[in-house]
Amino acid sequence: MTALILFYVAGFVTLASAILAITRTNASHALIYMVVALLAIAVIFFLLGSPFAAALQIVVYAGAIVVLFLFVVMMLNLGKSSVARERALLTRGIWTVPTLLALVLFAVVVFALVSGDHESGAQARMIEPKEVGIALYTKYVLAVELAGVLLLAALVGAYHLGRRYLLDRREEEESS
Amino acid sequence: MPPTEHVLVLALMLFCVGAVGVLVRRNIIFILLSLEFMMNACAMAFIAAGAKWGQPDGQVMFMLILAIAASEVAVALGIVIQMARRFRTLDVDSVSELRE
Numbered sequence: 243m244t245a246l247i248l249f250y251v252a253g254f255v256t257l258a259s260a261i262l263a264i265t266r267t268n269a270s271h272a273l274i275y276m277v278v279a280l281l282a283i284a285v286i287f288f289l290l291g292s293p294f295a296a297a298l299q300i301v302v303y304a305g306a307i308v309v310l311f312l313f314v315v316m317m318l319n320l321g322k323s324s325v326a327r328e329r330a331l332l333t334r335g336i337w338t339v340p341t342l343l344a345l346v347l348f349a350v351v352v353f354a355l356v357s358g359d360h361e362s363g364a365q366a367r368m369i370e371p372k373e374v375g376i377a378l379y380t381k382y383v384l385a386v387e388l389a390g391v392l393l394l395a396a397l398v399g400a401y402h403l404g405r406r407y408l409l410d411r412r413e414e415e416e417s418s
Numbered sequence: 419m420p421p422t423e424h425v426l427v428l429a430l431m432l433f434c435v436g437a438v439g440v441l442v443r444r445n446i447i448f449i450l451l452s453l454e455f456m457m458n459a460c461a462m463a464f465i466a467a468g469a470k471w472g473q474p475d476g477q478v479m480f481m482l483i484l485a486i487a488a489s490e491v492a493v494a495l496g497i498v499i500q501m502a503r504r505f506r507t508l509d510v511d512s513v514s515e516l517r518e
Binding site for chain 1: 443495
């Protein structure tokens with residue numbers, strides 16, 4: 243029963259921060275809300291008995307992908323307006339709502355850990371990382387290799403797209 | 419454990435929020451952000467199905483979605499940087515050069 247209430251609270255936080263994220267005008271504010279939504283999804287994964295997926299969600303999504311977004315947003319914001327925008331970021335109205343939503347999530351996780359009730363359901367069963375690893379490297383080994391090829395292609399593509407000389411050549415053509 | 423139907427409804431709602439974001443917003447950063455939400459909704463549906471049957475396959479699919487999302491974001495943000503350098507804007511409607 244408690245797990246159900248925790249699930250609804252986490253689901254509410256997910257939806258609220260997702261809606262707030264896509265309606266922001268400032269990209270960095272939207273990213274703050276996105277982090278809260280991703281953490282709430284990690285809580286839901288935990289409640290569903292997938293602790294490994296919850297950890298991966300935090301490490302890869304909230305830790306790596308959002309930071310990548312943030313780097314690009316910071317790179318593109320270089321200008322006179324960025325200082326004023328940075329100052330506006332620190333006013334109270336902007337950080338209170340994400341902080342409140344994150345505090346709700348924190349309370350949910352603490353409650354779930356203290357009560358220890360999250361796996362008392364009739365069919366609830368923690369799916370251990372060991373099982374996932376065994377399935378990943380026996381049944382899905384081809385998919386793992388395909389994912390590796392995909393990541394290599396993305397690495398080469400991102401390196402090529404991020405290079406500066408593509409622009410320089412275009413400027414040379416325009417000037418000549 | 420929360421009932422599978424409720425988790426699937428939540429995943430559907432999250433997917434719809436992402437889809438609305440893709441359709442409504444014209445800033446490419448927000449479109450990519452909404453795409454991430456849609457992928458997360460799919461991942462949540464996979465995890466819910468895996469938990470329902472007590473099998474690790476759902477989490478394996480989640481990891482593959484994670485790999486796809488990471489590579490998508492890397493390439494897409496490279497495109498965003500090129501777009502900002504060449505067109506000095508992040509508006510996707512003003513980059514429809516292929517049509518002309």
